[in-house]
């Protein structure tokens with residue numbers, strides 16, 4: 001089984017997660033730029049973060065046989081902070097980079113005028129750069145949030161068939177599907193969708209344009225949720241072809257709209273800008289005098 005997690009924040013995860021994801025069948029991920037929990041206070045913090053999503057994180061993923069791409073944007077929450085919004089002027093020079101496969105996460109958090117402005121501006125940036133967009137929908141008041149989201153996209157230069165609307169559930173799936181956008185579902189341990197609800201939605205609405213992600217980050221989340229959905233789909237009578245479509249071909253098709261998706265994991269350099277993921281001297285290399293063999 002091959003799995004593509006189309007929305008996961010690996011910056012917040014450990015190498016153990018990469019190892020377990022590979023063992024579960026994950027061969028590709030997309031990491032959207034997002035809010036880090038601690039508010040940023042200047043555009044410079046975003047730029048270092050973007051560089052890490054373009055350099056260090058794909059390097060780290062490649063050590064575990066996983067292809068890593070990213071989406072870049074000013075996230076909806078921090079669109080409300082005037083200390084952060086100047087990053088919009090820096091985005092164009094980042095959106096031309098090879099590893100960027102969409103603009104995102106953009107959209108609404110609290111549906112403020114500042115979020116309106118950042119959302120519209122970034123849909124235009126996506127259209128200007130020939131990129132699709134990953135759109136986050138609010139966790140509260142979901143149907144109103146979805147309707148307003150779709151209205152803003154319809155007024156933009158970006159067609160709905162180049163937009164992935166994420167964090168959908170039973171209340172929003174039908175309207176989203178009718179709009180012609182791609183349909184994203186985040187499967188979490190305790191909140192939002194779980195595996196059973198996800199499989200029920202697939203049964204009711206079909207696998208067309210559906211993408212399933214773990215959205216794993218620094219909060220309570222599980223980077224193996226994609227595999228757990230795949231296993232439950234098979235147990236509930238879906239075919240292996242259905243699973244491959246939802247968990248591989250649909251994300252490949254959506255992010256492939258960028259023309260930049262490269263799923264060959266070739267980078268096996270041991271270091272990135274002189275730094276490796278190893279801590280200390282590898283066990284099979286000679287130790288310096290006095291260092292016990294047990295030290296890694």
Ligand SMILES: [Zn+2]
Nearest residue numbers: 032034105215
């Ligand atoms: Zn996210």
